[in-house]
Amino acid sequence: MNLKTSFFDRRAKTRISHDDLNAADNLAEELLAAIPTVTSRPIVFVCIGTDRSTGDSLGPLVGTLLEEKGMQTFYVYGTLDDPIHAVNLAEKLKEIQVKHGNPYMIGIDACLGRVKNVGVIQVGNGPVKPGAGVNKELPAVGDIHITGIVNVSGFMEFFVLQNTRLNLVMRMAKTIANGIYLASLQYHKQSWLELNLKWMEEENAN
Numbered sequence: 001m002n003l004k005t006s007f008f009d010r011r012a013k014t015r016i017s018h019d020d021l022n023a024a025d026n027l028a029e030e031l032l033a034a035i036p037t038v039t040s041r042p043i044v045f046v047c048i049g050t051d052r053s054t055g056d057s058l059g060p061l062v063g064t065l066l067e068e069k070g071m072q073t074f075y076v077y078g079t080l081d082d083p084i085h086a087v088n089l090a091e092k093l094k095e096i097q098v099k100h101g102n103p104y105m106i107g108i109d110a111c112l113g114r115v116k117n118v119g120v121i122q123v124g125n126g127p128v129k130p131g132a133g134v135n136k137e138l139p140a141v142g143d144i145h146i147t148g149i150v151n152v153s154g155f156m157e158f159f160v161l162q163n164t165r166l167n168l169v170m171r172m173a174k175t176i177a178n179g180i181y182l183a184s185l186q187y188h189k190q191s192w193l194e195l196n197l198k199w200m201e202e203e204n205a206n
Contacts, residue, residue: 018121065174121148
């Protein structure tokens with residue numbers, strides 16, 4: 001969980017209201033514009049958080065929903081069954097690097113913000129920094145990041161997290177997961193087209 005909102009205010013590329021009718025499509029479009037060219041690097045989503053705090057469960061909820069969808073093109077780490085949190089974050093990141101080599105990582109985390117921005121999903125350049133708002137030295141995660149503003153910052157943050165409505169967090173998680181899944185379908189299609197184009201070019205060259 002990241003309680004430091006100013007980082008995202010500086011770095012966010014776009015903000016999407018989770019209940020917008022085109023929210024998932026818009027998120028997919030942002031992701032496809034940011035991730036590398038097809039087949040260049042493994043695409044890995046690192047969903048950060050814990051189910052021990054309602055407000056901080058956004059990441060593992062997204063991870064679980066994506067795991068259930070069975071994506072073929074993207075890799076997902078951090079679920080309700082196997083969460084990635086402050087205690088195991090560094091270890092999990094090392095495991096991901098060993099398994100995937102040089103992955104392109106997207107960090108997903110919950111954050112707190114202004115009242116008017118609660119329910120907003122942010123897609124930004126650079127990593128998410130878990131624990132920055134509570135002075136924890138944790139590794140930054142991601143070449144880009146997705147964050148969801150689940151509640152209001154500024155006073156008794158941990159109490160606020162514990163009392164965040166699960167309904168809101170679940171709706172935001174579904175929007176994020178649907179957006180990522182739509183991106184994965186388009187990415188798979190692009191990959192298939194590019195591979196076939198490359199094959200045709202090689203055949204013509206011979």
